[in-house]
Amino acid sequence: MLKLGVPSKGRLMEQTFEWFGARGLTLARTGSDREYAGAVMGCEGVELVLLSAGEIPRELAAGRIHLGVTGSDLVRDRLADWPDQVAELAALGFGHADLILAVPACWVDVETLDDLDAAAAAFRRAHGFRLRIATKYHRLVREFLQDQGVADYQLVDSQGATEGTVKNLTAEAIADITSSGETLRANHLRILTGGLIHESQAMLFAARGADWTNGASEVLDHLLPVLGLTRPQGL
Ligand SMILES: Nc1ncnc2c1ncn2[C@@H]1O[C@H](COP(=O)(O)OP(=O)(O)OP(=O)(O)O)[C@@H](O)[C@H]1O
Ligand SMILES: O=P(O)(O)OC[C@H]1O[C@H](OP(=O)(O)OP(=O)(O)O)[C@H](O)[C@@H]1O
Structure with a gap:
């Protein structure tokens, strides 16, 4: 499974869902309003992880999620030498x-x-x-x-x-x-x-240090064209 971390609430969450939705990938919160559980439809092998935007840089750096959406400010501030730890896949055009x-x-x-x-x-x-x-x-x-x-x-x-x-x-x-x-x-x-x-602004990041074996890399190969993106160098 490839783990995708997205903000768990507010406009950042809604606009993230819209961005993926416009590309044919439906992200949704499941369960009650207060339950932090989610689902992904439109691409096999992607697991949704709902997180605080502020914690997503750390989760990426630790490799606990493969992909994550958060503000470029938070990644630059929370991670020393951030380009060594994450790759920028796309600027999402919101969260300015x-x-x-x-x-x-x-x-x-x-x-x-x-x-x-x-x-x-x-x-x-x-x-x-x-x-x-x-x-x-x-x-x-x-x-x-x-x-x-x-x-x-x-x-x-x-x-x-x-x-x-x-x-x-x-x-x-x-x-x-x-x-x-x-x-x-x-x-x-x-x-x-x-x-x-x-x-x-909000960006989609990939964790360089995540475990890309066990199928995650193949899921990414399938996901990137769906999102209109290409694999960055060194990932
Ligand atoms: N008007 C705005 N107010 C707050 N954040 C904004 C605004 N516009 C864009 N953002 C971005 O949204 C992100 C919010 O990060 P923040 O650290 O507040 O999230 P969080 O940790 O999930 O919040 P909380 O601690 O309330 O759970 C940042 O990247 C910030 O730049
Ligand atoms: O330029 P503006 O449109 O007025 O927006 C900026 C404000 O929004 C954010 O605060 P937020 O409401 O997220 O609360 P915070 O103080 O907890 O960060 C930010 O920290 C500023 O205080």
């Missing part, structure tokens, strides 16, 4: 969101990342601790700020309601995903010029 860096709208002198770097150094001198950036995207934010030459900051973990951390005085800036921009506006935050860290 931008991971951005934002500061309080009232920080009129802080427009760019250079400004942030200067403000961070001044902040440390004034307060005796580093400017705090709240995020759940630790790896992506660290790598981005390193590339941009911003060093005088600390990350504080925020797994939700991240835009509220500035008002709650637990952070001075945030890095989070935005789509309509309404949450940022409502919380009086402004995206820095040059503060786009990653443009995310």
Whole structure:
């Protein structure tokens, strides 16, 4: 059996089902509304595994699922050297969101990342601790700020309601995903010029380290043309 991991709820799940459905593969939740069980019709040998979008990168890396649908942001953030661990099979064209860096709208002198770097150094001198950036995207934010030459900051973990951390005085800036921009506006935050860290969308990934023997590889050979895809190199 080939195991296909998909998000277990919300719009990401619905749009994933629609994407496969449009290609003749029917994915469905089975059982009661609350039961995380699923079925696949239209291709023999595919087993549906319903998972949190945030856990799909780890399940791919561990080889517990062969294929998985999740955001490109989550794969890049959760997996070190992600291209060694997963192959991108397709961008699915939904789940678009931008991971951005934002500061309080009232920080009129802080427009760019250079400004942030200067403000961070001044902040440390004034307060005796580093400017705090709240995020759940630790790896992506660290790598981005390193590339941009911003060093005088600390990350504080925020797994939700991240835009509220500035008002709650637990952070001075945030890095989070935005789509309509309404949450940022409502919380009086402004995206820095040059503060786009990653443009995310939902993607179909394959696990390089999964067990592709016992028929899974043959199921993939059958599945890829159904989905209009080709096998990537090295898989
Ligand atoms: N407006 C949006 N709000 C939240 N996530 C979005 C939005 N648009 C796209 N996404 C994407 O959807 C995915 C959601 O991931 P998230 O970590 O919130 O899922 P999850 O772990 O399943 O959530 P939960 O912890 O609530 O179960 C990410 O890839 C994110 O980029
Ligand atoms: O730009 P917008 O359209 O306003 O959307 C962005 C918001 O949506 C997500 O939050 P979600 O509702 O998933 O909750 P979370 O705070 O738990 O991540 C994200 O973390 C932002 O807060």
